[in-house]
Amino acid sequence: MARTAGSHSADTAPRIRAAAQRLFAQHGYAAVSMRQIAAEVGVQVGALYNYTSDKQSLLFDLMVVHLEDLLDALPEPDTAAGPMQALDEFVRFHIRFHAARPEEVFIAYMELRNLSPENFAAVESLRRLYEDRLTAILDAGQARGVFRVADTRVATMAIIAMLTGVNTWFRETGRLSLSEVEAIYGDMTRRLVAG
Amino acid sequence: MARTAGSHSADTAPRIRAAAQRLFAQHGYAAVSMRQIAAEVGVQVGALYNYTSDKQSLLFDLMVVHLEDLLDALPEPDTAAGPMQALDEFVRFHIRFHAARPEEVFIAYMELRNLSPENFAAVESLRRLYEDRLTAILDAGQARGVFRVADTRVATMAIIAMLTGVNTWFRETGRLSLSEVEAIYGDMTRRLVAG
DNA sequence: ACTTGATCTGAACGCTTGTTCAGTTACAAC
DNA sequence: GTTGTAACTGAACAAGCGTTCAGATCAAGT
Numbered sequence: 001m002a003r004t005a006g007s008h009s010a011d012t013a014p015r016i017r018a019a020a021q022r023l024f025a026q027h028g029y030a031a032v033s034m035r036q037i038a039a040e041v042g043v044q045v046g047a048l049y050n051y052t053s054d055k056q057s058l059l060f061d062l063m064v065v066h067l068e069d070l071l072d073a074l075p076e077p078d079t080a081a082g083p084m085q086a087l088d089e090f091v092r093f094h095i096r097f098h099a100a101r102p103e104e105v106f107i108a109y110m111e112l113r114n115l116s117p118e119n120f121a122a123v124e125s126l127r128r129l130y131e132d133r134l135t136a137i138l139d140a141g142q143a144r145g146v147f148r149v150a151d152t153r154v155a156t157m158a159i160i161a162m163l164t165g166v167n168t169w170f171r172e173t174g175r176l177s178l179s180e181v182e183a184i185y186g187d188m189t190r191r192l193v194a195g
Numbered sequence: 196m197a198r199t200a201g202s203h204s205a206d207t208a209p210r211i212r213a214a215a216q217r218l219f220a221q222h223g224y225a226a227v228s229m230r231q232i233a234a235e236v237g238v239q240v241g242a243l244y245n246y247t248s249d250k251q252s253l254l255f256d257l258m259v260v261h262l263e264d265l266l267d268a269l270p271e272p273d274t275a276a277g278p279m280q281a282l283d284e285f286v287r288f289h290i291r292f293h294a295a296r297p298e299e300v301f302i303a304y305m306e307l308r309n310l311s312p313e314n315f316a317a318v319e320s321l322r323r324l325y326e327d328r329l330t331a332i333l334d335a336g337q338a339r340g341v342f343r344v345a346d347t348r349v350a351t352m353a354i355i356a357m358l359t360g361v362n363t364w365f366r367e368t369g370r371l372s373l374s375e376v377e378a379i380y381g382d383m384t385r386r387l388v389a390g
Numbered sequence: 391a392c393t394t395g396a397t398c399t400g401a402a403c404g405c406t407t408g409t410t411c412a413g414t415t416a417c418a419a420c
Numbered sequence: 421g422t423t424g425t426a427a428c429t430g431a432a433c434a435a436g437c438g439t440t441c442a443g444a445t446c447a448a449g450t
Contacts, residue, residue: 002445030225165356197415
């Protein structure tokens with residue numbers, strides 16, 4: 001019936017996000033209850049509502065923060081270096097960024113159905129911005145005669161699907177290092193688009 | 196409090212599976228209740244338990260039937276025709292089979308987390324059998340000097356991720372026909388493995 | 391020591407869940 | 421028409437859900 005000793009909102013808010021992320025990634029949004037998230041944080045369920053308006057907002061915020069981080073972190077391509085270099089950079093960035101955030105990536109791809117329609121639209125538009133960056137690289141490469149793809153948009157979707165697929169199997173403790181994986185996927189992607 | 200007029204178990208069982216499949220694909224296993232499935236079928240919730248032992252079995256059966264159909268439908272490669280032909284055939288088969296069953300595919304990929312551990316193991320082993328078929332094609336192609344891939348298993352995962360990604364955007368009413376999509380992906384896959 | 395605001399607790403609310411099963415009606419065979 | 425089985429209904433059970441909010445305790449400032 002009282003405040004928990006030692007509690008600070010500056011601590012609690014990130015711990016709620018971290019707990020929600022871990023449980024949503026592991027079990028799925030609909031399968032996880034607010035009570036489970038609260039238990040993971042070490043508070044009662046009512047306390048969560050000081051930090052999120054509702055469960056849907058908790059999911060939406062996790063997805064938006066991840067996608068905004070992704071877009072912010074994606075470097076502007078070095079136009080002087082050429083399209084093949086830009087593509088290589090994109091592949092390395094994608095694999096490395098995603099491998100470092102398996103939970104966020106998983107939620108961002110798997111929980112789209114659990115978003116309300118307006119939240120879904122907002123998230124879809126962020127995802128589209130990221131896809132457009134690769135499309136721009138492919139367009140530039142074709143304009144320079146360095147790349148040859150039958151359909152730029154389809155190639156974009158194919159490459160992103162292939163790269164994102166790394167997260168379904170890659171483990172730090174696995175047979176291949178992240179650098180090796182980046183090199184293999186870099187090579188495959190180059191071949192896929194070569195002129 | 197009585198039997199529904201005109202009811203036949205031979206009708207009801209497939210209608211339960213179809214309703215479960217549609218709702219699980221659209222909303223996710225955990226977000227769909229047995230009462231919703233029953234309502235879609237036109238029965239009361241108690242009736243479902245004449246056909247499934249529980250909700251988890253309903254999901255598991257849908258996934259297993261799909262994967263067994265996939266494995267049964269996959270043709271044995273024509274060894275005389277050569278590895279490139281076998282690869283082309285695999286790509287066309289994968290895209291065509293998956294495009295025809297968007298709900299089953301979606302459930303098979305998205306609902307793994309909702310399987311109990313023993314069910315998960317059973318499903319994973321079926322998926323592995325399918326992946327092995329592509330690995331065998333890649334191995335044969337390398338043995339013949341027709342293919343060159345840095346890591347056969349990684350190439351298998353990359354190709355399947357790319358091909359399965361088609362289902363996230365392809366629509367019969369879209370800009371490209373299924374045949375065009377098959378051709379584009381066939382070309383990309385060939386390039387990806389070419390010697 | 392007192393006051394004010396922060397941060398939670400605890401329980402309530404209205405609703406829903408998966409599963410079970412006694413009983414009822416429909417169907418089929420004779 | 422009777423009998424036996426099929427196939428459901430309807431309600432109960434035990435448990436849980438998301439969200440709200442009055443009130444209690446902790447923390448910080450004076």
